[in-house]
Amino acid sequence: MSEVMTQETADTIHMNMIQAINSAMDVMMERDPTVVVMGEDVGFFGGVFRATAGLQAKYGKNRVFDTPITECGIIGVAVGMGAYGLRPVPEIQFADYIYPALDQLVSEAARLRYRSAGEFIAPMTVRSPFGGGIFGGQTHSQSPEGIFTHCSGIKTVIPSTPYDAKGLLIAAIEDNDPTLFFEPKRIYNGPFDGHYDTPATSWAGHADAQVPTGYYRIPLGKARIARAGDALTVLCYGTMVHVVENVVATLGIDAEIVDLRSLVPLDIDTIEASVKKTGRCLIVHEATRTSGFGAELLAQVQERCFYHLEAPIERVTGFDTPYPHSLEWAYFPGPVRIREAINKIMKD
Incomplete structure (x- = not known):
């Protein structure tokens, strides 16, 4: 705090x-x-x-x-x-x-x-x-x-x-x-x-x-390290922070989870420091994949951390479809897809 x-x-x-x-x-x-x-x-x-x-x-x-x-x-x-x-x-x-x-x-x-x-x-x-x-x-x-x-x-x-x-x-x-x-x-x-x-x-x-109970403020544009680690950086926000935390715990991997909190302004300094430390990056968000905020994150990480990356950056997101009521839990980025992405990154 x-x-x-x-x-x-x-x-x-x-x-x-x-x-x-x-x-x-x-x-x-x-x-x-x-x-x-x-x-x-x-x-x-x-x-x-x-x-x-x-x-x-x-x-x-x-x-x-x-x-x-x-x-x-x-x-x-x-x-x-x-x-x-x-x-x-x-x-x-x-x-x-x-x-x-x-x-x-x-x-x-x-x-x-x-x-x-x-x-x-x-x-x-x-x-x-x-x-x-x-x-x-x-x-x-x-x-x-x-x-x-x-x-x-x-x-x-x-x-x-x-x-x-x-x-x-x-x-x-x-x-x-x-x-x-x-x-x-x-x-x-x-x-x-x-x-x-x-x-x-x-x-x-x-x-x-x-x-x-009283007044306090957290400055906009400052990310939170939800979990410190050295093997992999996971960039996420909102509900996905908790989904990722549970997946990382079950895998037992030394991942660093960065809760962005503020997308604009973006705490690119914290993101850059984490990815340069771990050499690997996974981006997780619930929104549609194409033109989702994860694409911007991927571009900025690539621009700043290219020579530190040990594997391609991966994204786990919602699908490029209208939100499906009957298939909501298939659309929702969940443990299975996140686990697969982590395993893929760590094998490269």
Whole structure:
């Protein structure tokens, strides 16, 4: 936890990721009267996953309010709020629903600072559950992070633990640029090893589920070494961190697992140092393979670490198909495919 920039209290309690996200918004709303929360059912209902539960009762309907079912309207209003001095935290109920707001995010929020020569900013944090693993089907399971990492002017953050979720969300809300904060909903209530028949465990006993009750922030653009090792570097984020951890444990391989946490800005220094140390690299993400963020990672590792590589870089990703409801667990990068990729790298 050495990366924490500021922490006002050492008191910690056990939280799952939903509770940590709720705590982050609570802390920031109490500290900063310009922070407002908005979205479909985020008020009285507390959000479809209850991430905003209790906030409207505490801070009132002027600061935590429901919106119509119009994603382009939600984000468009948030851009205007940010330009006039507020710090909106809009929720898009599922990441799959974000596409109607693409123009507002890419053409307005991302460019506002540059277009106005710094006169206006868009200090907005767009929260959205993303990824599969809950039988949500095609319209509740997508991983669209690659679309936004391609767009200059937007930051993209994906936590993998309750501790990181709170610290990163606070940092995102305080940031003066628009941030997409994608929350892997499969691990809202506990880690997950990738097996269809393995129930989600709780965060009980997990070190990163002990979360400070007050204010702290984790700087954006700083990766976390989830597991140190010397034989192989695995680059991953979100749910895949836990899947990879379980595979590495069963194989008994001395792998270093780098939890990226922030895709933009990217901690390329930590990635480069790890790959140069191990000489091997595996990239794992849930999103579609073609033009997925793993392709960017592969290119940057190749550019910086070519003469240190002992084997070709491998990727394990989702397939180039629409998200298949009935075949979700075949699509989901799981232990079998990750194990095969590791064995292939280590044999080269």
